[in-house]
Amino acid sequence: MTENAPQQQTDLPNAWNPADEEAGLYQRWVAAGYFTADAASDKPPFTIVLPPPNVNGSLHMGHALDHTLMDALTRRRRMQGYEVLWLPGMDHAGIATQNVVERELANEGVSRHDLGREGFVQRVWEWKAEYGGKILDQMRRLGDGVDWSRERFTMDDGLSRAVQTMFKRLYDDGLIYRAERIINWCPRCHTALSDIEVDHSEDEGELVSIRYGDGDHAIVVATTRAETMLGDTAVAVHPDDERYAHLVGTEVELPLTGRRIPVVADKHVDPEFGTGAVKVTPAHDPNDFEIGRRHGLPMPSIMDERAVITAHGPFEGLDRFEARPAIVAALREQGRIVAEKRPYLHAVGHCSRCDTVVEPRLSLQWWVRVEPLARAAGDAVRDGRTEIHPPELAKRYFDWVDNMHDWTISRQLWWGHRIPVWYGPDGETVCVGPDEEPPSGEGWHQDPDVLDTWFSSGLWPFSTMGWPDDTADLAKFYPTTVLVTGYDILFFWVARMMMFGLYAMDGRQPFDHVFLHGLIRDANGKKMSKSRGNGIDPLDWMNRFGADATRFTLARAANPGGDMALAEEWAAGARNFGTKLWNASRFAMLNGATVARPLPATGELTEADRWILGRLRTVVSEVDDLLEDFQFAKATNLLYHFTWDELCDWYLELAKVQLSGDRADNTRAVLGHVLDTVLRLLHPFVPFVTERLWTALTGGESLVVARWPGQALTGGGPALPEPDDVADGRITDLQKLVTEIRRFRSDQGLKPGQKVAARLSGPGYADLAAHEDAVRSLARLTDAGDGFSATAAIEVSLPAGAVQVELDTSGAIDVAAERKRLQKDLAVAEKELKQTEGKLGNQAFLDKAPAEVVDKIKARRDTAAADIERITARLAALPS
Known part of the structure; x- marks a missing residue:
């Protein structure tokens, strides 16, 4: 708290506690209808259909990654003025769900055959009502901004009608047939x-x-x-x-x-x-x-x-x-x-x-003749109707769709979409559409098999919107905008959706963009698995670190197409980032940071103000460019370093000095507007903490429906000034000077918060004279008063000239303790020098070692020699 800045009131608690805040914030968003899409809106559409998780599933890290990225995309587009539909739902997961219920029956001493087909299917529906959809509750924990009013299930009436319609059309077009072929057969699941x-x-x-x-x-x-x-x-x-x-x-x-x-x-x-x-x-x-x-x-x-x-x-x-x-x-x-x-x-x-x-096993099964469907799926990517990100994975897509074999779609199960084919007593075969009556009479029976789960999930982008009817949702939201998924199911699911979407929707692709991310691995780059015991439960992370920290960790690792390594310490670091943002924002608000005042004219701004606003403008532009290219890792990394390094570590400290001056109100306005923009930029990735801070700062309704910074469709936020080269150069010089002084203080054994008297001079410092108060505050230096006597000095080179920094450290350090510390450091450096020189003097080693290894050892030797010289000089300078 600065001496002359009045303390403001804020309802923010001293610390951010996700467990106390996240559930309530999410419920408020849903109740307000922020995530409910309007098919009658005149806003441009932005559509994502959630890859439907299995009804018997629970949230794993792969889900958490997918959902984080989809939520970030939809939150940003919503802020930009699009009509956003993120459609959720679940897959009936034929084999997996049937196995779960069969195990439950086995515990009761009965089998599905004891219940009969109808009784067993009814039992699965009862299980689904009681236990299914656990993952949907976990999605709420993560903060998924999905349109719950449009939640779908692959076995509900509408989607079942779509499945029967698709089967009938493919059958009538000769693209579905029955034949004996070799298939993969599970002797246990039958x-x-x-x-x-x-x-x-x-x-x-x-x-x-x-x-x-x-x-x-x-x-x-x-x-x-x-x-x-x-x-x-x-x-x-x-x-x-x-x-x-x-x-x-x-x-x-x-x-x-x-x-x-x-x-x-x-x-x-x-x-x-x-x-x-x-x-x-x-x-x-x-x-x-x-x-x-x-x-x-x-x-x-x-x-x-x-x-x-x-x-x-x-x-x-x-x-x-x-x-x-x-x-x-x-x-x-x-x-x-x-x-x-x-x-x-x-x-x-x-x-x-x-x-x-x-x-x-050789078996009589139903098949899809994929050649014309796969050819269309390849053409849609080749002619640009669908773009694959990153583009280098398009080759893998073409390798699959250009060489695809016919697809067996029948399953010998009871849970799933029954094949709509009836057989007659004289060898007749009749395929029945959803609006047709099946044949009846003695000897007629329906095919006992059900369809592969991938058949119904292949219709997901359009069946969920009411196809085969011409619905308002289809007219508004199809084709969907982006599919976010892992590259590992590019063939198994993405290609099937492309084939069915193009076939059913008259050549209109199911997605404009397909963004493919990599697989999640542990900190050592190994694939996560139960057998290795290296899996990470996202619910555990959310319980310990919060949903925001879990999301931010995943987003910072999500480079297009690349596998990503995760470790617990990174989630802890993301939590610390949230804490840093909370503390900085709370301090700023307590010191009057506000968006109520407009940004001052450029002429009324200090160089520090112009620097941070110019940097912010650049960051807004760069983040926009990165997110348009699905570069989540680079975008979040940029936001992390700008927020922590530039805003919190530098501008906030410079603002503390300015809050004591005659331009304090200008500083409060700049600080308020910078925080406003940063919170908007971060919101898609860390929605909970940013929502709590932003509503406290601005009094606004919600960040979910706030405008995105920059040129959004409905107009941007406050105009930010262009970067100022003079201000940038001056603050860069200030940062270098303060950093070098801090490093020198550390070498001298001074504690970080310990203040010492200092005299600054030289042509380089004259150029920074207007920032003397800031330099002294940031470097913990007091004025050189009467009787000042320098015991240590450093010279820092800046573009405008050198700066001489003289310090009086007498009485500021414990000489005996500092000598002991330095002697310990000297021993470590001498040992390192001896070891590296020994290796470099071994010709046999040099003949065998790769050049890069030798270079690293040389670098270690040079560092050790420099450390010895520095520590020896420091020991010699200590008072006796």
Whole structure:
């Protein structure tokens, strides 16, 4: 508090406590309807649809990152005068939710089959009503400014109608068909899986080499899945492989079965891999299936839906993992095992829901013919209708959509959208639209399968707005503006939405922009996982540090397309930033900072005022440019350093001096307007603390509906003066002078708050004469009075000339303690010099070490030598 500045009243508590404030602020925003979009508005639209979290899910760091970035985008656009729709909702998550409810039933001693289909589905709806949507409450904790009045669920009536409409249109256009193909099958969940539902890991197994046939007709194949040999219908070699040319077209005996199978030539085979011959099991391997189709091979399945062997013989009834060693043992007994390699690491697919090893299986399923849809999805990005950020990830997108395979969309589940196809008693097949009556009568039945969850979520950008009807929301808010998601689901979800959106909406893309961020990793750059125990719970961070600190930490790490490392200390640092902002703002308000007075004319401003206002204008412009380019990390980092380093550490300290002068009211106005603008700029990232401070500072209704600084659509805030080169140079010189004095004081052993007498002189100081009070205040220097005698001096070079700073430190330091401290520092520096010189004197080390390592050691040596010189001089200068 400055002596002549009157203390103002403020309702701000002494400290910012997120737990006391955040929930109430959020409830007030929702109650005021700030997040509710108006389709009849004449404002330009800005639309984001929330990637729907699973109904059984909870908030994890990936969600928290997504939501922070989306909330920042929508809050800024709302302040800029756009009609903003951020539409929330949840995905029914077919397999995951069915598994949860089945486990619940198992605890009760019953199964879904005991309830029957209708009873089980009703039980899932009851579970959803009681437990589903936990993540939505957690979104409120984070501060998500979503339009709760438009919350959707992929199984609600409107979206179910959209799903049935889309299936019918694709079916009628020949883009949905039913066929036998190889699919990923989970023997535990008893359903087909999409690729996104399969996790691959390097598992230990065995590679067994087996001899088929004998003598000149013998051929050796290697496999990690010996049990599948029971379903082999050929051995394949490359057409140009001369080793096996004499065998192509002949037959060899398949061991253990007595069957004879052909040797076929196929270009798929790599002659350089293994023996150059592969066993062909068309019903249990996708590549073998294609070979089988090309050569017209039989495709017998040898396992049931539980992955139990069904082939006749001694192995029938064994689980696949029981059959494997039994078959190897039987082959070994017959002398058919040529080689065995254990352990053998190879990629194995696991069900992402239950971790069961996935079984490739020939199955009759429903498929989407993706070629024309994928081609349109690629064209929309190529012609600029949709832009991918960062642009270098567009190549990955094209790699996927240009090489996409047909998509299996049927799932052998009960929870989900039932496939709208009926089969008749005489082999009829009828696809039924949402406004059509299904066929009835004896022998008619509906397909028992449900659709892949990604089918309904692929409609999300337009089904949530009322499609297939022509609604006001579709007219106003489609295409959506931005999709924010991780690059890891660029293919699995983004590409599907692009295909369906372009198809259903007459070539109009679902998004104008797709912003892709990276994956969150721990402080050491490792992927977070339960097995590693390195995961971070965002709810834990919010409880300990607050939602603002959690959000700010995530935003500061969000470089486009790049993975990000997180550590707890960064969240603690973000909390400290909030505390710094709170304390600085509260101090300013207590000292009369105000927006009630207009900014003074430039001629009435001090150089410090002109400097901070010019810097603020630059920051506003740079932040705008960065956010337009989705550069969240750079934007938040810029705001962090401007707020902490320039506003709080420098201007606020300079303002304290000015508040004692004749321009105090001008300073209060400048300080008020700078804080007003900074709080607006920070609000999209730290909405709670900025809201509390801004309403206290301005008396305004809410930052949520306040104007964004700069040229917003509805007009900007107060005009900020252009940067002033003279003022900038002068304050830069002042900062250098004060920084050098502070460093010198530290070297002299002075405590940071300890005041000492000093004399300043020189041509450089004459240029800063108007700032003498500020320099002395910031550097903790008092006037050199009568009898002043300098005991230490420093010279600081500035553009206008040198500044001599002489200090009287007599009696200001404990000489004995300072000598002890310096001697300790000297010993450390001498040890470092000895070690680095030792390494640099070792020629063997220099010959092997990379150049950058040698350079670092040289730099350490030079630093140590400089420290020794500085400390030795300081010791010599100490009084005896």
